[in-house]
Amino acid sequence: MRSTASLTHNLAQAQSLCQKAHAANAAVLFLPEAADYITSAPVHTLCQPLTTSPFVLGLQESSKKYKLPICVGVHEPATTNNKVKNTLLYISPTGQISHQYQKLHLFDINMAQGPQLKESNSVQQGSHIPTPFATPIGTLGLQICFDLRFPEPALALRKRGAQVLAYPSAFTTTTGKAGHWEVLLRARAIETQSFVVAAAQVGVHDDDGAGGKRRSYGHSMIVDPWGKVLAELGGDEGGDGWEDEGEIAVAEIDVGFLERVRREVLLCRRTDVYPEIC
Numbered sequence: 001m002r003s004t005a006s007l008t009h010n011l012a013q014a015q016s017l018c019q020k021a022h023a024a025n026a027a028v029l030f031l032p033e034a035a036d037y038i039t040s041a042p043v044h045t046l047c048q049p050l051t052t053s054p055f056v057l058g059l060q061e062s063s064k065k066y067k068l069p070i071c072v073g074v075h076e077p078a079t080t081n082n083k084v085k086n087t088l089l090y091i092s093p094t095g096q097i098s099h100q101y102q103k104l105h106l107f108d109i110n111m112a113q114g115p116q117l118k119e120s121n122s123v124q125q126g127s128h129i130p131t132p133f134a135t136p137i138g139t140l141g142l143q144i145c146f147d148l149r150f151p152e153p154a155l156a157l158r159k160r161g162a163q164v165l166a167y168p169s170a171f172t173t174t175t176g177k178a179g180h181w182e183v184l185l186r187a188r189a190i191e192t193q194s195f196v197v198a199a200a201q202v203g204v205h206d207d208d209g210a211g212g213k214r215r216s217y218g219h220s221m222i223v224d225p226w227g228k229v230l231a232e233l234g235g236d237e238g239g240d241g242w243e244d245e246g247e248i249a250v251a252e253i254d255v256g257f258l259e260r261v262r263r264e265v266l267l268c269r270r271t272d273v274y275p276e277i278c
């Protein structure tokens, strides 16, 4: 989806995706990081507590209406003034928020040709990984966007029982075009022998105030434990019709296949040789 600074617009998009997921008979819907809003203003200015956010309340309603679990990235106020948490919610089909995760690794990038972003200025980092939990598509481990550059939490989640890893994202076009998005997602899938579900922001979000536009790479992707891309959506070139209401990609999550891969390819770590990594 393409979130803007309008929570109402973003909720309408997200609810249209709920409808599409319901029509496609999906077992779980994954929405991107920062689905509630992306703004060029200071990020805390649009931030609301989960209990009063019209975006979150609206999605809880949809989840109940369609009996559809929804995994969605949002912002919530942090304990530090003028900072937010970059949070991932898992909304159960009864509309309750049953699990949540706060982004561990913050994205600070300063490239001469752009992008220049300093997430740590406005976001308070999380300090733990929630235990993977049962969902209709397998045991789910939660991560967010830039976290995908770190194999350690992915391996920790696998060790704690994850079969599916979520990486909702708002990936930059520059790093996406360099191939990092697909390579990293497939690497996380292959090395953890897990399914990877990466719902992505796509296209132009908002004027950045300096005449430029903040854009995201897109290419939402579902990858299997063998590294095969099962489904992929388009990028931010536009003209595909996703600009206003977003699109969904659907794939079958076959846990039997995952078990076969894990049985056939044994990944026995030599922790005696590289103890500092483990």
Ligand SMILES: O=C(O)CNC(=O)[C@H](CS)NC(=O)CCC(=O)C(=O)O
Pocket (backbone or CB within 6 Å): 033, 034, 037, 038, 039, 043, 086, 107, 117, 119, 145, 146, 149, 170, 171, 172, 175, 176, 180
């Ligand atoms: O909170 C918001 O407004 C939305 N959050 C984001 O867009 C975040 C932090 S700026 N984006 C990323 O982590 C992109 C990582 C990336 O692109 C890479 O690793 O190359």
